[in-house]
Each structure stands twice: as structure tokens, then as C-alpha cells.
Amino acid sequence: xxxxxxxxxxxxxxxxxxxxxxxxxxxxxxxxxxxxxxxxxxxxxxxxxxxxxxxxxxxxxxxxxxxxxxxxxxxxxxxxxxxxxxxxxxxxxxxxxxxxxxxxxxxxxxxxxxxxxxxxxxxxxxxxxxxxxxxxxxxxxxxxxxxxxxxxxxxxxxxxxxxxxxxxxxxxxxxxxxxxxxxxxxxxxxxxxxxxxxxxxxxxxxxxxxxxxxxxxxxxxxxxxxxxxxxxxxxxxxxxxxxxxxxxxxxxxxxxxxxxxxxxxxxxxxxxxxxxxxxxxxxxxxxxxxxxxxxxxxxxxxxxxxxxxxxxxxxxxxxx
Ligand SMILES: [Zn+2]
Ligand SMILES: [Zn+2]
Numbered sequence: 001x002x003x004x005x006x007x008x009x010x011x012x013x014x015x016x017x018x019x020x021x022x023x024x025x026x027x028x029x030x031x032x033x034x035x036x037x038x039x040x041x042x043x044x045x046x047x048x049x050x051x052x053x054x055x056x057x058x059x060x061x062x063x064x065x066x067x068x069x070x071x072x073x074x075x076x077x078x079x080x081x082x083x084x085x086x087x088x089x090x091x092x093x094x095x096x097x098x099x100x101x102x103x104x105x106x107x108x109x110x111x112x113x114x115x116x117x118x119x120x121x122x123x124x125x126x127x128x129x130x131x132x133x134x135x136x137x138x139x140x141x142x143x144x145x146x147x148x149x150x151x152x153x154x155x156x157x158x159x160x161x162x163x164x165x166x167x168x169x170x171x172x173x174x175x176x177x178x179x180x181x182x183x184x185x186x187x188x189x190x191x192x193x194x195x196x197x198x199x200x201x202x203x204x205x206x207x208x209x210x211x212x213x214x215x216x217x218x219x220x221x222x223x224x225x226x227x228x229x230x231x232x233x234x235x236x237x238x239x240x241x242x243x244x245x246x247x248x249x250x251x252x253x254x255x256x257x258x259x260x261x262x263x264x265x266x267x268x269x270x271x272x273x274x275x276x277x278x279x280x281x282x283x284x285x286x287x288x289x290x291x292x293x294x295x296x297x298x299x300x301x302x303x304x305x306x307x308x309x310x311x312x313x314x315x316x317x318x319x320x
Pocket of ligand 2: 192198203247269273
């Protein structure tokens with residue numbers, strides 16, 4: 001048998017193992033994953049599955065990389081790519097002065113402070129995030145994450161990601177409120193608040209202890225449901241884009257908060273950064289309802305009411 005025949009035989013065996021594993025575990029072996037697999041008939045999953053759209057890509061990944069490489073190194077690489085590609089344009093926007101009319105605060109960050117942020121991010125991402133990701137492989141396995149085909153259906157992917165957003169927002173809200181207590185703010189959270197005028201990349205500028213907390217809040221949902229790796233990656237991508245948008249410092253006509261009433265976004269989180277830590281409020285990461293329920297958005301709502309009254313007054317003045 002030639003070397004290439006042997007290689008293709010090995011790859012075929014690997015696919016078979018993956019498939020037989022996935023047949024029994026269509027949506028993961030984590031707790032909620034079992035619930036989903038009970039609710040959704042397997043035929044429906046294959047009919048509407050992502051497998052129809054991108055099976056080759058996934059097959060390539062599982063035959064060329066180990067589960068460890070995909071879950072740990074793949075996730076790290078994807079995170080870095082999405083984070084820096086989505087965050088860097090806002091540095092360019094600030095420096096070029098383009099679209100300034102949509103900037104929330106008038107203050108501009110100096111190039112030196114932007115570069116300090118990037119240097120610290122690279123140090124923490126490679127010194128903290130990467131080692132944590134490498135060590136967390138057993139956790140990925142324990143939570144029932146799988147890489148095999150078939151890919152989950154869009155319904156399962158969307159349901160899981162909505163669940164992750166709600167859970168992450170809840171955990172983040174309470175963790176963030178605790179981080180605003182005197183000792184924790186002084187020794188941990190004040191690092192994130194060094195930038196009172198945030199820009200995209202400041203979303204992950206934080207003390208290593210806070211990075212671990214953010215990681216926990218992000219991973220708690222997947223840990224419960226045992227998702228497919230693709231779902232985990234998609235969740236990571238939308239969560240990174242969401243937090244970069246919340247820190248971008250611009251409120252555009254096309255900002256998501258203009259279209260989704262419960263979504264916080266840049267204007268909501270920018271308010272949190274520009275106020276003194278005891279008065280900041282707006283602790284949620286994604287939605288606005290937790291702050292509304294626990295009345296930690298009173299200052300923000302008063303400011304919004306004042307602004308809209310001012311706009312109304314000016315419009316009336318112009319008419320007269
Ligand atoms: Zn804060
Ligand atoms: Zn922030």
C-alpha cells in the first residue's frame with residue numbers, strides 16, 4: 001500500500017469515527033444538548049442543517065486538524081482575527097476624523113494611548129488568553145463539545161446562541177456590579193475604565209482577573225449545552241463583534257441599538273465609561289432590561305429624556 005493510500009485510508013477511518021460519534025450525539029452530549037436532540041427529529045436536523053451549506057469546510061477541518069487544535073488553537077486564532085479586524089477600523093476613524101459627527105464623546109484618544117492599549121492587549125492575549133484556552137481543552141471535552149459531521153441545524157445554532165446571550169448578560173451584569181465595589185474596582189476593574197472615551201479595542205482591555213471573569217461569563221452557556229464547535233465559534237464571533245460595537249465610541253444611524261429595542265450598544269455602554277465608578281450604572285453587556293429591572297439605568301434614562309426634550313425644543317424653535 002502506498003503512503004498516499006494509507007493516508008487517505010486513515011482520513012476515511014477518522015471520518016467514520018466522527019460520523020458514528022455524531023450519529024448518537026446530533027447536538028452534543030451536554031445537558032441541554034440532550035433536550036434539543038429529544039425535541040428535534042434527526043431528519044429535520046439533516047434537512048435544514050448547516051451541513052448542506054458547508055460540509056466540505058468542516059470535513060477538511062476534522063481530517064486535517066485534531067480536536068485539540070481546532071478547539072484551542074482554532075478558537076484563539078479566530079478570536080484574534082475577528083477582534084483586531086473589527087476593532088482596528090475604529091482607531092483609524094478616530095485618527096482620520098472621518099464620521100466625527102457620529103462620535104459619542106468629543107474627546108479623541110491620543111495615538112500613544114491607543115498604542116499602549118494594543119501592546120497590553122497583545123501581552124494579555126498571548127500571556128493569559130492563550131494559556132487558559134490551551135488548559136481548558138478538558139473542559140471543552142467535558143462539556144460535550146463535538147467537531148464531527150453532521151453540522152447542527154440553524155434552529156439549534158440560533159436557539160443556543162440566543163440562550164448564551166441571555167445567560168452571559170445575566171452573569172455579566174452581576175459580576176460587573178460586584179467589580180464596581182470599592183476594593184475590586186480599585187484593584188481590578190479600574191484597568192478597564194482607564195479609557196473613559198472607549199474605542200473598539202478597549203472592549204478587552206482589562207486586568208487578567210477580569211479577563212478570566214469575562215471568559216467564564218462567555219463560556220458558561222456553552223458549558224451547559226455542549227454545542228458543536230461551529231456553534232461555539234459563531235457565538236464567539238458575534239459576542240466579540242457585539243462587545244467591540246459597544247465600545248466603539250460611535251453611534252451611527254445603522255447601529256444595532258436603533259433597530260433592536262432591548263439592545264444596549266455603544267451609546268448605552270459609553271455612558272458607563274464616562275461616569276465616576278460609583279455612579280456609572282448600565283452594567284449589562286448586551287441588553288438593557290437587567291439595568292431597567294434593577295434600576296441601575298436611572299441616570300442614563302434621565303440624560304436620554306433631557307436630550308430628546310432638547311431636540312424637541314430646538315425643532316419647535318425652528319418652526320416658529
Ligand atoms: Zn465597569
Ligand atoms: Zn467597557
